[in-house]
Amino acid sequence: MNFVGIDGVGVGLTRQHQRLGKIFDVWSLHIPVKDRTSFTGLVQLIERTIRSEHNHSPNKPIYLVGESLGACFALAVAARNPHIDLVLVLSNPATSFSMSVPQSTISLLEFIPGQMTLTLCHILSSMTGDPLKMAIDNVVKGISVPPTIQDLSTYLSVLADILPNETLLWKLELLKSASAYANARLHSVKAQTLILYSGKDQMMPSEEEGQRLSRELPNCQTRSSAHVWQEEGVDLVTIIKGAGYYRRGKCINYVSDFIPLTTTEFNKFCEEIRLRSDLTSPVMLSTLEDGKIVADLSGIPSEGPVLYVGYHNLLGLEAFPMVQQFMIQRNVLVRCVAHPMFFESKDGGLPDFEGNDTLRIIGGVPASAVNLYKLLSSKSHVMLHPGGMREALHRKGEEYKLFWPESSEFVRMSSTFGAKIIPFGAVGEDDIAQIVLDYNDQMKIPFLKSQIEEMNKRVVKLRTDITGEVANQPVHLPLPIPKIPGRFYYYFGKPIETKGRKQELRDRKKSQKLYLQVKGEVENCIAYLKEKRQNDPYRNILPRLIYQATHGFRAQVPTFEL
Template sequence: MVETTVISESQRSPGQPIYLVGESLGACIAFSVAACNPHIDLVLILSNPATSFGNSSLQHLAPLLKFLPDQLAIAFPSVLSLIPGGPLKRMLAHWVRGLPENETAANIYQDLVTASTFTSFLADTFGRESLLWKLKLLDSAALFANAHLHLVQAQTLILSSGNDHILPSRYEGKRLRKKLPKCEVRSFKDNGHCLFLEDGIDLVSIIKATSFYRRGCHQDYISDFIPPTLSEFNKCYGVNRLLEVVMGPVFLSTTVDGKVVRGLGGIPSEGPVLLVGNHMLLASDKISLPGQFVHERNINLRPLVHPMMFTRMRDGLLPDVSVYDTLRMMGSVPISATHLHNLLSAKSHILLFPGGIREALHRKGEEYKLMWPEKPEFVRAAAKFGAKIVPFCGVGEDDFLKVVVDYNDQIKVPIVREVLKRVTAEGPGVRGSVEGEEGNQDFHMPGVIPKCPGRYYYYFGKEIETGEEELRDREKTKEVYAKVKEEIERCIEFVKQRREEDPYRPLLPRLHYHLQHGLLTQVPTFPF
């Protein structure tokens, strides 16, 4: 039935992918359909696949059932109690939500009644023969799917629950990741077997955050992007609220007439706009910038980021791509000339750090030093679409972290040097044609020590117009490139000097201000 429907949909909508969402047994069916129809463009979203049935305790249940009575009224509730995410978890959720006591008591009572009725119904319905039939179905489905996994070419996302007491799903996700050529895994360590029935699980958000949403044969990071909903935005940045309080970011921008204002009021509303700045240590600037643009101006900023946040050439020591799901949800795009061209064509607000990871993972004593390639390619791209370039700076990393072991120290150790080469080979390359150290962007983690927290500052300078003149005249292009660098360096020096006058630069005065006026209140800064 599933295969017939898939073939029908494929003929009805050629050139569009078909999504198969399956859980447990349904995942086995999806695998089987994909194996038998490799010519159809399928995307599989599979939760806790029952392909792990052969390694689960369920396979030993069939012999036991033969010695039990037909009615499993006593044993069946015990089985149900093993499924996390059931009535007990929902009861706890009522307390966490902070509902009034009378409402909480009513909800708990309703859950108990529902659970009791449901358990009684299942115990009366599923006798020994029914359960034996179900187990046999799972066994045959798992055998068929596993035997045909080598034929599955579909793009696959495995959702693995870490607290699944029915199937060994946590290990099955890792196994399938190695078996399938186009497979990614997302883990949900606190969830149970029935993942899609649990609170807090939003299938659409998962598909968007993992970059599995596409309309055509190939993914288009520009046209396929769906801005986050309000709930998705709050969820993405809820984990950063404490960091925001600690960082206390200050945003300054410059209006068309040259006036410096607090906030992002000076940023052009209409795109295309290319925001070009310096990368702070460990790319910490990506924490505040996208969220502030959405919160203050309702602008979806599209950061151009390293492709290692989207894909891996091989497994190894690099962090799993899942740690970057929030950045992808907010609109990050892997950096390339094609993607920059398409974003400009779509009149987007684009965030660009020409220094790349060379600036983000800089050496000792290189704070706020621009390390850009010589070719002014982004200026020519902006000029082609008449985009406005807004130079900006980020200042504050030296108030939080100090580099004590840098790349130069690490490569002096032969073993570490070899490890860095292997780690670099795990991710896609960038700027392979660029000569010098700007093109030699090895992955490494600088050794840092924390400092007494200060404050982050972002200062957006005056916009620079581009057009036909910069596109035709290469010398003019170089002049604009140099002008952007000079403006960023000017912004950096301005903030570094003026922040000395900020009474709220240290953390404690800001916390005291928040205690008096509330956490959502904007803390004052230096006069400007």
């Protein structure tokens, strides 16, 4: 359900309705212009609908989406109904009304009832899209109206009929009472909440308010946006997916709740990693069934389940170019298995940053045996790094060294579903930076040591039941010094069949033998790439830039001969 802003006509989410309608049943609240129902009366009206839907589907969450005044409605309903599973998505909440420009507008309208155009301009600038906002700003500054708004005065005249002075005054009084009501009950809000705020909001301190609410609410995340959601290019579904807020049941299921990427989302993902791809010109090699190595991904199976098992490079940045190329070359989405801290919020996770959202949007899944089981049973293509963070956060002198558990973690599960196992090596990322301070160095510095220890108290622990070096996975951030970018190389070995071997691989010795075979193949892939790249005339960035300058920057740069 989406709630209106101060205008009361519910047009704020018009651009989003089509996409939202594909995954939600969308209801909108409309407040007639002449309606004078009090804020509490409107809250009770909303509650009746919410409770009815909850009774009809008690195991499904109800999403309340509100902007400005609508955000206050959502918070009020959530405070009064903590037993209902609600997800709040709030844009620029008007809970900061007492510190806003519209607060002073109330007295202005009371004393100057006839002159409202300037007031409307100010109010509309806080709730409309870029074209109108630019037009309003230009009128105020005495600049001609751009062609996107041919007759602003006529438009404002129509809005003046819709929101006459007495109606506007009522709306502002409603906003004032809504803000006070919601603020007084924030302590009762237990709902999962996502707050979107704009740092360019000239009417309300939206950024400061977003941060305040994230501290006040126990289950809350924030996202900053320079735009409001009714503007072109802003996709509310993508924002919800990126924050990890889309779920069909009481808890999110990263396998069954995943929504495949749209073309727009994939293009945005490619744009985000474009600089990295341009600087490193990834080379993708695969192996055909007859053992021939080819300079593309034609050796990759089209149908799953497939498990890609490989080495985790420094900071794990090799995953995104791999996902991109699999989509471009084979239209295959590879689901990345990653540490749970990338999917948690606040305690137990990392601070919000863009890479976390991107990982969720492209189908990343928290590492666990249950999730791997679900992925393989759904015939997915899955990327797994048995070395986990121990490899991605390795120490000095440990480049391209595997840290795998002693015993198999994936062989028997793969055989249960007849998954193909493809060992792969990725080379290049460990060479683009030199580690200056690794974990051992940082633990000798009291300030950094205390930070690492405090962080690891909150982060979800993995592999607590095993021993050995791979179990030593403290979260920290190595301090690297970047080098001149080299080139990334990926080599996918010949697929290893497990179909029809379920009974055979139940034997611990045979399962362990296959596990060691996969590990050996990964090491062979790495060694092959490290040797062959020596003969790549375009390994260094300067020859690649010259080639692209003459052949086009989207041209595929050649590599060594196979």
